[in-house]
Amino acid sequence: MTQTDLLISRLGHRGDGIADTDKGPIYVAGVLPGERVRAEVTGDRARTFELIEQSPDRIDPTCRHFGTCGGCAGQHLDEAAYLDWKREQVTRALNDRGIDFPVAEVLAGAPGSRRRAVLTATRAGRAIVLGYHEKASHRLVDIAECPVLDPSIVAALSGLRRLSAQVAPRKGDLRITVLKTKSGLDVALDQADKGYDRKIPALSQMAVEMDLARLSVNGETILEIRPPMIDMAGVGVVPPAGGFAQATEQAEIQLSDLVLNGIGKAKRVADLFCGAGTFTLRIARRASVHAVEGEAAALKALDKALRVPNGLKKVTHERRDLSRRPLVKHELEPFDAVVFDPPRAGAQAQAEALAASKVKTLVAVSCNPATLARDLRILIDGGYALQSVTPVDQFLYSPHIESVAVLKRE
Known part of the structure; x- marks a missing residue:
């Protein structure tokens, strides 16, 4: 040394x-x-x-845990420099793939707006440590505050510790997913001790005391006091326990606006990797949509939401693993526009199929600049032209950045 x-x-x-x-x-x-x-x-x-x-x-960081907790990386940067760093990540990823294109200014996030958190709890003797991992470490930081989380989640930390004490395994970690919904917090505990069923009465009582909307353990709903509802363009959706939802409501609206502006006046749209319908339901206010998703629980949530009268245009849906079986050229022919929002690994197989298609407009949504750039390179080589790339700072202070790219067939 x-x-x-x-x-x-x-x-x-x-x-x-x-x-x-x-x-x-x-x-x-x-x-x-x-x-x-x-x-x-x-x-x-x-x-x-x-x-x-x-x-x-x-600048001075806003959180006492900054520097130890691995969740945030940019609290010590002033806002202008911080947003430049986020934007540069997208620009650099594009340049690495030979794409020289001006990236728009970052749409900024706000402190205290993150409605979805994934926490970890573990036993330390008789105590429970609950929080986030240190950077590049298996050690947990026992958090007392978090400036990015919605205040209702921060206020629930002590209750979450009590819940964790009931079901955390003797060895290993308990995963806790918390989602703020219109009807209260939705809490999902995963990797719980196998004997958790003996604790169901105590867990139910704690859920009542915390006024949770729903509590589930290892995928089993223990107690649902109220359906944990998310509003998507005026349609109520109950996401699967522990399932994916956009991290902040503000970013969901920003991303949706970019998607809607991107598809323009398209009348027939495919929404690929659609989840529980974040974009599907908004697009269906103006166009017919075919929604495709690989996770059965997410598609079930969308289907249930669609069964309530809602004034939408026609929506069809299909369960399909698009990474292994993408929509191919003849299946894409009916659509004027395609929206795709894959997981961090990106949508290479689907991008290759889209590159061979005649779809006029594509809108790519991504939380990973590297795989977004790879997929855009495939589409550009297939004859598409980039129209815009806009970063959205959904993951405040973290190294992660969401982006929306719009392409047109030349």
Whole structure:
């Protein structure tokens, strides 16, 4: 281990400062471009450092856990520099695939707006530690606050610890998914101790005391006091317990507006990787939609929502693993526009099929700039032209960034 003076030249995609040296890049967590540090270096990483020269972009973080908790990477950046860093991640990913295209300004998120959280709990003797993992570690940070979460979730942390104490396994972690809905918090506990059924009366009582909308354990609904409802364009949807939902309501609206603007006046739209209908139900206010999703529970939630009179245009749906069996050329022919919002791994197989199609308009939604750029490269090589790329900061202070790209067939 050696002590070295370093000048930080840039931020990496994970939020680490990077010093470019003769021996290659050295990564320093918690520092900013333009800063000089004296660091203890092992390999390509600095484990500890002394700040010698501070960047004017540095601000005080808002959370006491910042620097230990691995959830946030950008609380020490002022807003302009922070948004530039998020935008640069998208630009750099496109450039890495040979795509030179101007990325729009980031649509900013807001503190205290995250309605969905995935927490971890584990036993530490007789106590329960609940929170997020430290960066690049299996150790948990026992959180007392979180500036990104909706206040109702923060207020429930003590109750979540009590629930966790009932069902956390003796060894290993308990996964806790919390979703704020219109009717209260929806809490799903997964990887619980196999003997949790003996605790159902106690769990039910705690759910009542916390006024939860629904409590489930290992996929089993323990108690539903009220259906945990999310409003999607005036349609009530009850998502599956622990299932996917957009992390913030603000970002859901921003993403949906970009999708709707992207498809324009299309009359027949395919919504691929549709989930429980985030975009499907909004598109169906103006066009007929064929929704495709691989997860049965999400599609069941969409189907149930569609059974209530809602004034939508025609919506059909299909369960299908699009990564293994994408919609192909003849199946895509009926559609004027296709929207696709895959998981982080992207939609390579579906992008290849779309590249061979004649669909006029494509809208790609992605939470991973690298796989988005890969899929856009496939589509551009297939004759599509990029019209816009807009980042949406759904994951405030974290290294992650959502984006919406619109393409037209040339």
